[in-house]
Amino acid sequence: MGFKGKICVAFLLLVATFLASTSSGSTDPNQEMVICKKTCEQIIGTDQDDKPRCTKSCEKYHKEKGKWERDQPETGTTSQPEQGRSNDNNPYVFDHFAAQLETERGNAQFLQKFTEIFKGIEEYRAGVLQVEPQTFIQPNHWDAYALNYVSNGYGRVTMIEGNSRKSFNVKRGDLFLVPVGITVYLVNTDDNERLVLAKILRSVSVPGELEFFSAGRGFFNAFSPEVLEAAFEVERQSIRRMFGQQKVEQWAFRKATPEQISSLTGEDEGWLWPFGDRKDKDRHINIYKKEPSVANENGILHEVNSKDFPALGDINVAFSYYNITQGSMAGPFYNTKATLVLMVSNGVAQFEMACPHLSEQASSSGEIHPRYKKVSSKLRRGMVVVIPPGHPVVIEAFGEEGLEMVGFGLNSDENEWFPLAGRDNVMSQWEDVALELTFGFPAKEVQKVIQNQHKKLFFKAPVRRDRAFA
Incomplete structure (x- = not known):
């Protein structure tokens, strides 16, 4: 040169x-x-x-x-949060789940414990279980209730309670509850598709702390050989051979042969025990058996509560499934009592939420005037957003396809959700004088605005130049 x-x-x-x-x-x-x-x-x-x-x-x-900065999520989410953690500047959005148990045959992932800003839901944890085709998960139990939604695949679930056993097949759209301390095992019965479960767990010992107890070559290793000899009344050689030291990860997910899967599967079984049918509430339901709560060309909402599925009363959670058409949105709406945990199962979303921030200084009359800040972010598949009670929110299908979101309403007893626009919105029930005093315009002029939209919950979204989101 x-x-x-x-x-x-x-x-x-x-x-x-x-x-x-x-x-x-x-x-x-x-x-x-x-x-x-x-x-x-x-x-x-x-x-x-x-x-x-x-x-x-x-x-x-x-x-x-400039292009890089425009592509960053809004409201202070430019830095990459740790796996399983929310962003410090936007604590309502969780970017990733953190793996608690991970093998080649499957994995279990959970979000961090909910922080102090989410009062009243410290006992809950959100998670995802992914099981590869033809894989068996060995019997285990948790110190928590576990509500599971099948977002993909097919499987067979078996629960053991005392002297009774119940088995049932599950597929996409199924919701089932595993009670605290109940031994459960499952198998992915499909040859090709991964079985994916979205989960909400409610701990019963330390709030937000989850303890996994794996049988077989799991917790038995914690006991001394002589104790196991006495308990099973067999020789030590058999104990070592059966319960030999192995990592839990190596045995939690096991490859099953077609013959073994065939033996495990079949028709649904009720509670089988020596004294006839067990009198107990059903533990699973399919969300599509019930008519949608809301449905139009812009989206569909499926809801299941404790009236539809009594087992949900054990965990105080309601379930919702949002399927939003491309170029459409849901809301604004809010929940009265439930904290809504939304998981993106497919597509890309844009969410906006009104968050109240009280002014630090009171006025001369001693009153405190609330101010509202827009909290927003773009959400990819696998991300989670938490919506506290009373907070108005909008969820928009932001990508080149539709949006699917799984919702768990925590502390859902007597909860209601109210639309703030469209048909049946709360303002349409206000008296004329209340409208005039609130907006400062004649009631008829206000009604032309708040009653112009005739659809409910799901509407056509605004046109945005930056709709694409990789």
Whole structure:
């Protein structure tokens, strides 16, 4: 390379160094551009062709940086949160689940414990269980109630309670509850599809702490050999062979042969025990057997509560499933008592929520005036957003396809949700005088606005230039 080429490269490296240093600060983008071009004027002096090349580098950097900043989630979510954790600046959004148990045949992942801002739901944890085809999960129990929604695949679930056993097949749309302390095992019966369960667990010992007890070659290893010899009344050699030291991960998920799967599957069984049918509430239901709560061309809402599925009363959770058409949205609406945990199972979402922030200083009359901040973020598949009671929210199908979200309403006893726009919105029930005093306009003028939309809950979303979201 000639002297002139070396000088050119050196100048461009200086510009690159400048760009790197300014990108880490909080300099105004337009100011960065001006400084960068001035730098070009100062360091370039050997060849007139180098000057436009340097300026072009500034413009390219400015363009690419602007694009990168526009692609970041809103409301302070530019940094990548730890797995399983919410973002410090947006505690309502959880970016990833953290793996608690992970093998080649399957994994169990959970969110962090809900923080102090979510009062009243400290006992709950959200999670996902993924099981590869033809895989068996060995018998286990938890110190928590576990509500499971089958978002994909097929399987067979067996629960053991005392001297009784109940088995049933599950598929997409099924909801089933495993009571606290009950031994359960399941198998993915499909040859090709992964079995995926969205879960909400409610702990019964330490709030938010989950303890997994795996039988077989699991917790028995904690006992001394002589104790197991006495308990099972067998020789130590048999104890070592049967309960030999193995990592739980190696045995939690096991490959099953077609013959073994065939033996485990069949028709649904009621509670089988020596004294006839067990009198107990049913533990599973399919959400599609009930008519949708709301349905139009913009979306469908399926809901299941303790009246439809009495077992939900044990965990105080209601279930909802949102299927929002591409280019549509749900809301604004709010829940009266339940904290809504929404998991994105398919598609891309944009959520906006009104969050109250009380002013620190009271007025001269001693009153405190609430202020409301927009909390928003883009949500990908696998992300979770938590909506506290009373907070108005909008969920928008933001990508190139429809949006599917699984919702768990925590502390759902006597909860109701109210639409704030469209048919049956709460303002349509207000008296004329209340409308006039609230908005400062004649009631008929207000009604033209709040009663113009005739659909319920699901509407056509606004047109956005940046709708694509990778």
